[in-house]
Amino acid sequence: MSLIxxxxxxxxxxxxxxxxxxxxxxxxxxxxxFVLSIFLVLATAITVSRWRRWSRRERTPLPPGPxxxxxxxxxxxxxxxxxxxxxxxxETYGPIMKLRLGAKxxxxxxxxxxxxxVFKDHDTIFANHDVLAVGAIAxxxxxxxxFSPYGDHWRMLRKVSVSEMLNHKRLEAMYGLRRKEVRHMVxxxxxxxxxxxxxxxxxxxxxxxxxxxxxxxxxxxxxKGRRTTVDVREVMDRVVKLLGEPNISDLFPALAWLDIQGLxxxxxxxxxxxxxxxxxxxxxxxxRERERASGxxxxxxxxxxxxxxxxxLLQQLNLKAxxxxxxxxxxxxxxxxxxxxxxxxxxAGTESTSSAVEWAMAxxxxxxxxMKKAEEELxxxxxxxxxxxxxxxxxxxxxxxxxxxxxxxxxPAPFLVPRCPSASCTVxxxxxxxxxxxxxxxxxxxxxxxxxxxxxxxxPERFLRSGDDEYDFSGKDFRxxxxxxxxxxxxxxxxxxxxxxxxLASILHSFRWQLPNGVxxxxxxxxxxxxxxxxxxxxxxxxxxxxxxx
Numbered sequence: 001m002s003l004i005x006x007x008x009x010x011x012x013x014x015x016x017x018x019x020x021x022x023x024x025x026x027x028x029x030x031x032x033x034f035v036l037s038i039f040l041v042l043a044t045a046i047t048v049s050r051w052r053r054w055s056r057r058e059r060t061p062l063p064p065g066p067x068x069x070x071x072x073x074x075x076x077x078x079x080x081x082x083x084x085x086x087x088x089x090x091e092t093y094g095p096i097m098k099l100r101l102g103a104k105x106x107x108x109x110x111x112x113x114x115x116x117x118v119f120k121d122h123d124t125i126f127a128n129h130d131v132l133a134v135g136a137i138a139x140x141x142x143x144x145x146x147f148s149p150y151g152d153h154w155r156m157l158r159k160v161s162v163s164e165m166l167n168h169k170r171l172e173a174m175y176g177l178r179r180k181e182v183r184h185m186v187x188x189x190x191x192x193x194x195x196x197x198x199x200x201x202x203x204x205x206x207x208x209x210x211x212x213x214x215x216x217x218x219x220x221x222x223x224k225g226r227r228t229t230v231d232v233r234e235v236m237d238r239v240v241k242l243l244g245e246p247n248i249s250d251l252f253p254a255l256a257w258l259d260i261q262g263l264x265x266x267x268x269x270x271x272x273x274x275x276x277x278x279x280x281x282x283x284x285x286x287x288r289e290r291e292r293a294s295g296x297x298x299x300x301x302x303x304x305x306x307x308x309x310x311x312x313l314l315q316q317l318n319l320k321a322x323x324x325x326x327x328x329x330x331x332x333x334x335x336x337x338x339x340x341x342x343x344x345x346x347x348a349g350t351e352s353t354s355s356a357v358e359w360a361m362a363x364x365x366x367x368x369x370x371m372k373k374a375e376e377e378l379x380x381x382x383x384x385x386x387x388x389x390x391x392x393x394x395x396x397x398x399x400x401x402x403x404x405x406x407x408x409x410x411x412p413a414p415f416l417v418p419r420c421p422s423a424s425c426t427v428x429x430x431x432x433x434x435x436x437x438x439x440x441x442x443x444x445x446x447x448x449x450x451x452x453x454x455x456x457x458x459x460p461e462r463f464l465r466s467g468d469d470e471y472d473f474s475g476k477d478f479r480x481x482x483x484x485x486x487x488x489x490x491x492x493x494x495x496x497x498x499x500x501x502x503x504l505a506s507i508l509h510s511f512r513w514q515l516p517n518g519v520x521x522x523x524x525x526x527x528x529x530x531x532x533x534x535x536x537x538x539x540x541x542x543x544x545x546x547x548x549x550x
Contacts (some may be wrong), residue, residue, distance in 0.1 A: 011352070015103055016429055046190075060144070060426055060430065061429075063097050064094060064096050064097055064429060065097040065098035066089065068099075068336060072102060073102055074100055075101055075251070075340075078099070081527045082415075083441060083444065083527055086099075086110070086441050087443070087444035090441070095109065095113075096114050096430055097112070103251065103253065103254065103315055104250065105433055105437070106436065106438075107436050107439070108439045109503045110441045110445060110452040114427060114428045115481065116478045117477045118440060119429065119440075119478070119485040119486035120485070122421075123420075123486045124150070124485070125421050125422055125425050126419040126421050126488075127419075127487055127488055129146060129147055129419060129420065130417075130419060130420040130438070131147045131263060131420070132250055133259075135498065138243065138267055138343065139343070139344075143340050144161075144340035144343065144344050145157045145158060145491060146348075148489070150412060150422075155343065156332050157337060160316060164312045164315075165341075166492060167492050167494070169492065171498060176185065177210065177213040177214055178390070178498070180213075180311065182210075183207055183504070185202065185503075188202075189507065189510070190543060192271035192539060192541065193511070193543055194541075194542060195540045196516050196539070197539060198536050199537040199539055200354055200357075201536065202354065203353070203357045203503060204354040205233075206349075207350045207503070208346070208350045209229070215308060215310060215345065215346070217308035217310070226273075229272075230347075232274070232277060235277075236274075236346055239343075240265060240530070241349060241482060243347075243529050245261075247263050248261055249263070278342065282335065283313050285310055286314065292325070302485075311423050313333070313341075313536075317338075317358050344373070346462055347490065349492055349495060352492075352496065353496060353500055355410075355532050355533075356496075356500045358499060358537050359533065360406045360500075360539055361539065362521065363405075364508075365514075365515060365521060365539060366523065370402065371508070373509055375508060377397070377399060378396070378399070379504060381395045381510055383543070384545055385545075387509075387510070387545075388506045390498060392505070393501050393505065395425045396501065397464060399505055401460035401463040403501050403504065404459045404463045404471060405463060407473075407482040408447075408482065409447070411446060411482040412482065414442060414443035415440065416442050417488070418437050418439045419440075420435060420437060421433075421434055421436065441482050445478075446479070474493070475489045483496070510541075511542060513539045513542075514539065514540050514542075
């Protein structure tokens with residue numbers, strides 16, 4: 001075929017190819033039209049279904065709240081005294097409101113009925129705590145009892161804490177340790193009689209010594225032990241301050257990896273020191289247990305009188321027989337869990353107890369007639385020729401009223417521990433989004449005039465009505481929840497019920513107290529992880545007992 005003929009046939013071939021290709025495409029489309037139709041119908045049905053669910057969800061609105069600003073939300077308007085700011089906002093927006101703190105949606109609850117929905121009606125959904133960025137570091141990655149998520153692991157930790165650490169039998173067995181430290185405190189105060197004393201500092205030192213004695217006993221002895229104890233207290237104080245500092249990583253979780261303020265790095269440094277110190281204590285105790293086991297065999301399991309909590313928990317580990325410790329293992333328990341539990345007890349137990357006693361003394365100094373009633377009860381029950389023992393506490397009804405009233409006006413944690421719902425749910429007719437930060441303002445609820453007569457007045461008598469046992473610390477009455485409520489109520493309540501009245505009774509019974517000349521009593525508070533006095537309480541003790549040798 002000539003070149004001219006090929007060129008002249010090219011347009012015809014191109015048209016023929018185009019027609020054939022188009023026919024094939026048409027045939028493909030016709031053959032698959034039924035499949036495509038089914039796909040479009042299903043896609044439409046799914047879209048309509050999702051739209052309906054979204055529409056129904058939107059009919060349950062979020063709680064009301066201030067508008068806020070882009071990016072920062074309501075942060076510029078809430079100040080630093082959050083317990084007071086949130087209570088004031090609740091007067092405008094109601095007992096449940098929404099705030100946007102940076103990128104975090106925060107729901108604030110300020111009524112007993114709504115607290116009941118959170119802590120009881122939807123307890124499982126709200127069983128997780130909102131984990132702080134530095135809190136995860138301080139708790140060995142969230143394996144402690146405070147920040148670990150609700151589930152089998154948390155149940156194991158709570159069971160160990162209750163059955164081996166904070167039950168009545170164990171606390172009774174360790175009374176000798178508490179008694180020894182309280183007597184030492186009274187002796188120190190006697191040596192300072194007539195001089196100003198920082199009450200909160202003295203209570204902190206005593207409580208710290210009590211708790212560390214209960215945790216690891218006399219494992220640290222001599223001068224090295226005393227130095228370590230001082231170092232532990234300083235490190236713990238820095239840990240508490242880091243936990244209470246506002247953190248950009250919590251307000252803007254997407255930026256947490258940057259650790260802009262360096263709080264995470266500082267917390268890692270403190271926990272690293274704490275970790276090495278505990279390793280040293282644990283290794284010493286394991287060595288001692290091996291030595292005891294080689295001489296006494298299974299006898300180290302008999303009784304609880306001489307056992308501190310470290311010895312008890314080490315016996316719950318899945319240790320090999322060559323370690324010299326009985327293999328009464330608790331599945332899943334590790335050394336890291338023991339360290340995290342110890343840090344929980346040291347931070348929460350020491351700060352909350354010492355702060356409660358300091359607030360109690362401040363209220364009693366402010367109300368001398370109430371202090372006189374407490375002193376008269378102590379004279380009647382204990383007598384001026386004896387020292388206070390824990391066995392006296394059940395008879396000190398007025399003193400218990402003082403303690404309860406202090407915890408009403410000055411709860412240790414004004415927001416308790418904020419919760420984080422595992423699913424979206426409805427509370428008070430409003431939608432609470434999954435993953436939000438839910439705060440129950442216990443401080444405001446316990447001062448609510450709808451629940452309390454003369455709520456701002458210090459009146460221990462309100463807890464002394466005949467047959468009225470509704471205001472206990474269990475959290476069953478949602479008007480009074482200083483230690484929280486629900487399945488994650490504070491596990492340390494049994495210890496607090498002993499230590500706060502015992503410390504307060506001891507210093508009230510042994511000394512008369514007065515303010516230094518010219519000093520005005522400052523009752524202002526400072527918001528933080530613990531609700532502490534803004535100005536430390538300084539008072540002067542003078543001996544009250546008839547026998548100074550006591």
